[in-house]
Every structure is written in structure tokens, then in C-alpha cells.
Amino acid sequence: MTIEQQHRIREIFEAALDIESGERGSWVARQTAGDAAVRDEVISLLDHHRRAGNFLAAPVVERVPELLDEDAALVPGTTLGVYTIVKEVGRGGMGRVYLASDSRLGRHVALKALAPQLTRDPMQRERLRREARAAAALTHPGICAVYALEEIDDQLFIVTEFIDGPTLREEIASRRLPGAADIVRS
Amino acid sequence: MAPDRSEGQPAQELAVLVYNELRRLAAAYMRRERPGQTIQATALVHEAYLRLADAGAPWKDERHFVGIAARSMRQILVERARARGAQKRWGGLDRVSLVDSLIAATGEEAMLPALDEALTRLEAIDPEQARIIELRFFGGLSIEEAAAAMDMSPATLKRRWTLARAWLFRELSASSS
Numbered sequence: 001m002t003i004e005q006q007h008r009i010r011e012i013f014e015a016a017l018d019i020e021s022g023e024r025g026s027w028v029a030r031q032t033a034g035d036a037a038v039r040d041e042v043i044s045l046l047d048h049h050r051r052a053g054n055f056l057a058a059p060v061v062e063r064v065p066e067l068l069d070e071d072a073a074l075v076p077g078t079t080l081g082v083y084t085i086v087k088e089v090g091r092g093g094m095g096r097v098y099l100a101s102d103s104r105l106g107r108h109v110a111l112k113a114l115a116p117q118l119t120r121d122p123m124q125r126e127r128l129r130r131e132a133r134a135a136a137a138l139t140h141p142g143i144c145a146v147y148a149l150e151e152i153d154d155q156l157f158i159v160t161e162f163i164d165g166p167t168l169r170e171e172i173a174s175r176r177l178p179g180a181a182d183i184v185r186s
Numbered sequence: 187m188a189p190d191r192s193e194g195q196p197a198q199e200l201a202v203l204v205y206n207e208l209r210r211l212a213a214a215y216m217r218r219e220r221p222g223q224t225i226q227a228t229a230l231v232h233e234a235y236l237r238l239a240d241a242g243a244p245w246k247d248e249r250h251f252v253g254i255a256a257r258s259m260r261q262i263l264v265e266r267a268r269a270r271g272a273q274k275r276w277g278g279l280d281r282v283s284l285v286d287s288l289i290a291a292t293g294e295e296a297m298l299p300a301l302d303e304a305l306t307r308l309e310a311i312d313p314e315q316a317r318i319i320e321l322r323f324f325g326g327l328s329i330e331e332a333a334a335a336m337d338m339s340p341a342t343l344k345r346r347w348t349l350a351r352a353w354l355f356r357e358l359s360a361s362s363s
Contacts, residue, residue, distance in 0.1 A: 006311065010346075010349060014345040014348075014349060017345055045349065045352045045356065046352070048352045048353075048355045048356040049351070051355070052288075052289065052351060053289030053290065054289060055288050055289060055354075055358075056319070056322075056323050056351050056354070056355075057291060058291060059326035059327075060294060060298070060324055061208075061259055061324065061326040
């Protein structure tokens with residue numbers, strides 16, 4: 001493709017944007033008479049323009065906080081007091097859950113940590129504390145046991161028993177919804 | 187027309203300076219704002235400019251600065267995506283999922299290294315188009331702001347942006363084996 005052809009392609013593509021979409025094909029064919037390479041390229045670009053959806057529609061900088069949040073995830077091997085992060089097992093709007101090992105007692109635990117943007121919010125911290133106290137007051141085989149509420153390096157997290165298994169979302173997705181009998185029995 | 191690199195300044199040094207400032211400001215916004223609220227990218231870039239100008243950083247003007255800010259964001263976000271194994275995730279998608287994810291603008295982080303390479307190819311054909319994408323996608327500039335930075339009318343900039351976006355969309359949808 002020559003420079004002149006590149007310029008022609010740009011010019012015809014840009015002008016074609018003002019032509020009603022039903023007319024574009026024939027309009028482009030008329031404009032590019034005698035140069036099939038230019039015609040095919042313009043048609044192909046217009047076709048991709050039509051199908052591009054939200055491609056590049058939102059600037060990536062707007063996602064910088066989200067990306068920083070990704071960076072704030074605790075990576076395996078990080079130690080927080082007596083706990084060593086093994087892996088992340090879940091995340092949601094409120095925070096993340098990690099599988100960690102408790103070096104003091106030599107067992108696996110689950111750490112539920114508040115999302116980094118929430119850790120400085122006193123109300124969110126209080127909410128997590130309340131959740132820990134409420135869950136700690138209950139003992140039932142269907143409720144995981146709360147071991148501790150920890151504050152280390154400004155991070156607040158609940159330490160609980162680690163129970164492996166599918167999430168409710170995965171259960172729903174697998175279409176094996178628990179029946180009333182399953183719920184009552186447990 | 188060669189892409190505006192750093193106009194004599196050590197580009198990498200400026201990029202790091204700008205990135206650190208943007209990153210610091212973004213973190214400050216996150217603590218201040220309510221969760222879930224999106225920050226205004228241009229407000230962020232403008233604030234970084236004011237702070238760095240105060241600190242005596244060598245900017246000609248804000249227009250010069252936004253060009254460098256956009257290029258810095260591109261470099262740093264792409265490097266970060268590479269370090270996080272984005273190419274592997276992107277390369278693992280079949281053609282249908284890849285095109286779907288481009289159209290829905292999901293999994294953008296995984297796309298960044300491929301976008302960066304396509305943008306470098308576009309730069310070789312038409313540096314102006316590549317710069318427009320940089321300013322708008324990586325710098326967060328609106329049509330009007332990008333038009334002012336490029337010294338062209340908003341209508342012309344919008345058409346050229348549309349062309350560059352179509353070209354990149356085709357490059358990326360064809361990039362899977």
C-alpha cells in the first residue's frame with residue numbers, strides 16, 4: 001500500500017461516516033472506482049467500525065483505582081503476624097478471603113480482609129467487627145467458627161475456620177440448588 | 187511527523203515522575219471518595235500537572251504534559267499487565283471469546299500488551315492516529331480536549347479517532363491464532 005493509497009483510505013473512510021449506513025457500500029465503490037485495494041480496505045474498516053461495540057470506549061485511566069486495588073491484594077507468601085497467605089480463595093465488593101496458615105497453631109485458616117479502599121472507613125471497620133462478634137457468638141455445625149479478629153499493619157481481618165467447597169454462586173450455576181430438606185437438616 | 191517523545195527530556199524519568207504522581211493521587215482519591223465512585227481521569231491528570239508544575243518539573247505547558255502523561259500511562263499499564271501474565275490470559279482465549287471481550291470491553295487488562303503492539307504498528311503507518319488513541323484511551327482526554335492538544339478541530343479528531351479505533355479493532359480481533 002502506497003502513502004497515497006493510505007491517504008485515500010483515510011479520506012474516503014472519514015467521508016463515508018457521514019453517508020447513511022445503507023448507502024455506504026455503493027458510495028465507497030463509486031469513490032474508489034479503479035482501485036480495488038483501497039475499496040476493500042475502506043469497506044473492511046467500516047465493517048469493523050460497525051462491529052466494534054464498546055472497544056476503547058472508556059479510557060483505561062478511569063480504571064486505575066481498580067488496578068491499584070488489584071495491586072493491593074495480598075500475594076501468597078505474605079506474612080501478617082502469625083499468618084502466612086497461601087492463596088486468595090474469594091473476593092467481593094467488601095473485600096477478599098484468603099487461605100492462610102497459622103504458624104503458631106500449625107493449621108489452615110481463612111482470613112477475611114476488608115477491601116483496601118474500605119479499611120480507612122471507621123464505619124466499615126465497625127461493621128466488620130460487628131460481623132465477627134455476631135458470628136463468634138454462634139456455635140453451629142452449619143456456621144464456620146470465628147477464631148479471632150485481628151488488626152495488623154492497619155489491616156483489619158476476621159480469622160475463621162477454613163472450609164473448602166463450592167460457593168453459593170457455583171452451586172446455583174451447577175443447578176443443584178439445595179432443597180428445603182437439605183437446609184433444614186444442616 | 188514524528189511522535190512527540192519528550193522534547194529533550196529523559197522520557198523514562200519523566201514517565202516515572204508522572205506515573206508516581208498519578209498513582210499517589212489516585213490512591214488519595216480512593217481514600218477520600220465513596221467506594222464505587224469513579225474518578226475523573228482528566229481531573230487526576232490536571233491535578234498531577236499542577237502539582238508537578240509547582241515542583242518545578244520541566245513542562246512547557248499543560249498540553250505538553252498531557253501528551254507525556256498519556257504515554258506514561260500507556261507504558262506503565264502495559265508493563266504492569268505484562269508482569270501480571272496478561273499475554274498468557276489473552277493468548278488462551280479462542281477467537282469468539284476474544285472478539286466478544288473486545289466488544290464488551292471486559293478483560294481490558296489482558297488486552298493491553300496486544301493493544302500496545304498494535305498501536306506500535308499503527309504508529310509506523312500514521313503516528314497521528316496512534317497519538318489520538320494514546321491521548322483518549324490512556325490519557326482519558328475527551329474529544330474536545332484531545333482536539334485542543336492535537337491542534338485540530340473536534341470534528342476531524344473524532345473521525346480520525348473512529349478510523350484508528352476500527353483499525354485497532356481489526357488488528358486485535360485477528361490476533362488470535
